[in-house]
Amino acid sequence: xxxxxxxxxxxxxxxxxxxxxxxxxxxxxxxxxxxxxxxxxxxxxxxxxxxxxxxxxxxxxxxxxxxxxxxxxxxxxxxxxxxxxxxxxxxxxxxxxxxxxxxxxxxxxxxxxxxxxxxxxxxxxxxxxxxxxxxxxxxxxxxxxxxxxxxxxxxxxxxxxxxxxxxxxxxxxxxxxxxxxxxx
Amino acid sequence: xxxxxxxxxxxxxxxxxxxxxxxxxxxxxxxxxxxxxxxxxxxxxxxxxxxxxxxxxxxxxxxxxxxxxxxxxxxxxxxxxxxxxxxxxxxxxxxxxxxxxxxxxxxxxxxxxxxxxxxxxxxxxxxxxxxxxxxxxxxxxxxxxxxxxxxxxxxxxxxxxxxxxxxxxxxxxxxxxxxxxxxxxxxxxxxxxxxxxxxxxxxxxxxxxxxxxxxxxxxxxxxxxxxxxxxxxxxxxxxxxxxxxxxxxxxxxxxxxxxxxxxxxxxxxxxxxxxxxxxxxxxxxxxxxxxxxxxxxxxxxxxxxxxxxxxxxxxxxxxxxxxxxxxxxxxxxxxxxxxxxxxxxxxxxxxxxxxxxxxxxxxxxxxxxxxxxxxxxxxxxxxxxxxxxxxxxxxxxxxxxxxxxxxxxxxxxxxxxxxxxxxxxxxxxxx
Ligand code: FES
Numbered sequence: 001x002x003x004x005x006x007x008x009x010x011x012x013x014x015x016x017x018x019x020x021x022x023x024x025x026x027x028x029x030x031x032x033x034x035x036x037x038x039x040x041x042x043x044x045x046x047x048x049x050x051x052x053x054x055x056x057x058x059x060x061x062x063x064x065x066x067x068x069x070x071x072x073x074x075x076x077x078x079x080x081x082x083x084x085x086x087x088x089x090x091x092x093x094x095x096x097x098x099x100x101x102x103x104x105x106x107x108x109x110x111x112x113x114x115x116x117x118x119x120x121x122x123x124x125x126x127x128x129x130x131x132x133x134x135x136x137x138x139x140x141x142x143x144x145x146x147x148x149x150x151x152x153x154x155x156x157x158x159x160x161x162x163x164x165x166x167x168x169x170x171x172x173x174x175x176x177x178x179x180x181x182x183x184x
Numbered sequence: 185x186x187x188x189x190x191x192x193x194x195x196x197x198x199x200x201x202x203x204x205x206x207x208x209x210x211x212x213x214x215x216x217x218x219x220x221x222x223x224x225x226x227x228x229x230x231x232x233x234x235x236x237x238x239x240x241x242x243x244x245x246x247x248x249x250x251x252x253x254x255x256x257x258x259x260x261x262x263x264x265x266x267x268x269x270x271x272x273x274x275x276x277x278x279x280x281x282x283x284x285x286x287x288x289x290x291x292x293x294x295x296x297x298x299x300x301x302x303x304x305x306x307x308x309x310x311x312x313x314x315x316x317x318x319x320x321x322x323x324x325x326x327x328x329x330x331x332x333x334x335x336x337x338x339x340x341x342x343x344x345x346x347x348x349x350x351x352x353x354x355x356x357x358x359x360x361x362x363x364x365x366x367x368x369x370x371x372x373x374x375x376x377x378x379x380x381x382x383x384x385x386x387x388x389x390x391x392x393x394x395x396x397x398x399x400x401x402x403x404x405x406x407x408x409x410x411x412x413x414x415x416x417x418x419x420x421x422x423x424x425x426x427x428x429x430x431x432x433x434x435x436x437x438x439x440x441x442x443x444x445x446x447x448x449x450x451x452x453x454x455x456x457x458x459x460x461x462x463x464x465x466x467x468x469x470x471x472x473x474x475x476x477x478x479x480x481x482x483x484x485x486x487x488x489x490x491x492x493x494x495x496x497x498x499x500x501x502x503x504x505x506x507x508x509x510x511x512x513x514x515x516x517x518x519x520x521x522x523x524x525x526x527x528x529x530x531x532x533x534x535x536x537x538x539x540x541x542x543x544x545x546x547x548x549x550x551x552x553x554x555x556x557x558x559x560x561x562x563x564x565x566x567x568x569x570x571x572x573x574x575x576x577x578x579x580x581x582x583x584x585x586x587x588x589x590x591x592x593x594x595x596x597x598x599x600x601x602x603x604x605x606x607x608x609x610x611x612x613x614x615x
Contacts, residue, residue: 035376038390044380064477069382071477125477129502130355131382132348132479147481148352149497150558162500165362 049184051176054120062136062144064125067171067183071125071133073144074181077155081142082118085111085156093167094159100170109167114156122173122181123157129164144168189213214414219432220439221420223606227309228418228439229446230302236447237295238406242399244288251278254392256342256385256474264473267342267388286462287454292334293465294454296488299327307519308540310528311419317520319412322405324516329402331489331513336395338486342388343470348483350383350391359506382476422605423529424598431602482557490554491547495578497558498571508575515582522582524590532596536589543581550574 047068054074057063062075077085090096090108097106098113107113115121125133132148139145139152141160146152151164158167173183191209193199202209253270260269274281303323306312312320335353339346354377360370379386417426426432433439457464465487469480485493492509499505530537553571560567599605 038376038379040375040378040380041386044384044386047381066477069380069384069476126382130352131358132352132483133477135479135481147479147558148348148483163497163502163505165502 047184049182051180051182054179054181064133065183067124072171072183073121073123073125073136073157073168075121075123075136075155077119077121081155082111084142085114085154088154088156088158094162094164095166097167098170099167101172102170102174109156109158111156114158114167114170116173116175120181121155121157122170122183124169124171126169127151127164128159128166128168129162134168190217214410215440216434216436218414218435219417219426219429220435221418221426221431221602222433222438223420223422223602224418224439224442225421226446227301227305228420229443230298230305231413232443233298233447233450234295234302235406236450237291237298238399238403240291241288241295242403244284244291245396245399248274248284248288249392249396251281252340252392254340254389256388259473263475265342267340268473271341283458286458289466290454290457290462292337293486293488294450294457295330296334296486298450299330300488303327303516304544306419307543308530309419309421310423310523310525310530312520313423313523313528314520315416316412316419319409319416320520321517322409322412324513326402326405326409327516328513329398329405333395333398333402334486334488336391336398339388339391340395341470342474344472344474344478344480345467345470345483347383347474347476348479349485350387352483354378354383354387356506356509359503362503384476419528420602421529421531422599422602423527423532424602427601484555487551487555490552491550491574491578492554494550494554494571495575497554498568498575508579512575512578515579519582519586522586524587525593525595526590527595527598532598533589533593534596535593536585539581539585539589543577546574546577546581550578 050065050067052065052074054076057074057076059076060078060081062073065072065074088111090110093109096109098109100107100113102116103113111118114123127134127146127148129146129149129151132146134144134146134151134153136144139161141152141154143153143155143157143160146164149163150161151159152161153164153168154160156167157170159165171183173181175181189209189212191202191212193202193208198208201207251270251274253266255266257266259265259267271285274285276282278284306320306323335349339350354374357373357377358370360373361368362370364370375381377387378384379390417432420426467484467486472480484490492512495512496505496509499508525533525536527533530540550571553567553574556567558568562570
């Protein structure tokens, strides 16, 4: 090839770049299905909601249900527990955000923002640290203790001792009747 | 590789082959006549031992895959899964299945035992120093691939430990949420890894696929590792360069025999574990089928990851904990440039030697901390503080002590040559 070095880009330079770009876009397009196939399939995404009958749950009891492959805690709180939860100032919390999917994203983590009815706490059972299931009635805050790395949650499912960074998430749910709740 | 080839094809066929594919010449030069320092000790046998381990894992793994069912669908009894059942069937019904599985499962432990000795050996004799930086980094990559492979293999029996190990490790990625704000990049990565909203059937399937693939990638990187070794040749316990033929012996029969002997000893230890204590390193909770609703009271990783686990647990902040965990392995890749000393071997580094052994102790202490419960204490000292101290020393050793000691230490005088040091000045062949 004749090597004349011109400062001006030539038609050939343009052709090289154009061809290269088409090849790059083509490679990326071919790569995407290989990556995206790992995301949840439509069958997984089509998961239904669940309905829970609250009548068998005793005062003070925390029961675990399975919701979208994850544990879900439904806890019937005693008046004393409700009072303790309400007494905690938001400024004392590690995570001051309610993390309640039924409320706006920035709602503060007051106890009132963590439930629809004070007696019933419906909360995800996935530790916000690395996803273990915390154990009820353990720890120093009356709620849950995660055995994996020692995070602790209070009776409103709010994180009180790390390493977990966030309060347990409250899923979308609603009461169908005073004794029946629909989650999801 | 190093020096001109001494291969002479002897038959008509080998002459014919040598001009078309010089594979015999290559094997001859790299495996038979390859000049190797004459003073390599026991600790240098671990390269061969590791090759043996990789071979054992691949062979037993291929046959186990013929009987394993990577499916999380409900198994024979409620609560179990097809995967869990197929592992039990391997243990009970498949001819010699118990042997193959115990060799494979304990083989992972033996593999890590050997790799840790190999790594500490390299650290002690300065085998990472110029011109062996790439050799060392390839080793770090192999180690990382081993960790990934072992982790995915641990998930396959789909017991309680499998399930929760998978949950905790994949959730490490969710810590990225803390820096990506509303985008939740970390959670998306976790979901992408799971193929579900939690660890589940799709996760098991893909882990099996990758667990089968990765050993072959390891084998390929091992090939590069050996290639990189054969350019400068072996380091040796004195850490000085080979000066001429009087310092070396041919690899065969000297080191083939020596390596084979130690592989034999290693195999005896391996057999003792497999036949007399096959569940010694395993966790009994993994004989309970996976239950997504209940986390076992104490989840711990396999012994070979305990030091890293202790680091993760000692940090009360999620993202920082994860970064400290990952950084501990990434740090290893920088060692060739962190060590400022001109002398390779710790035999001649009186100060570094002490900190080296303290580092070995530190890794053991971290491992012990990782094996204990979150709130455990020894003689009133909470282990979480011991682990914090241990983590600080781990990082301090590499990032502070290594550069510093190299500058302030006065090394002991180095011997003139390997031959003189080994044979005594009077007996050394003329140079
Ligand atoms: S997963 Fe709960 S504390 Fe780590």
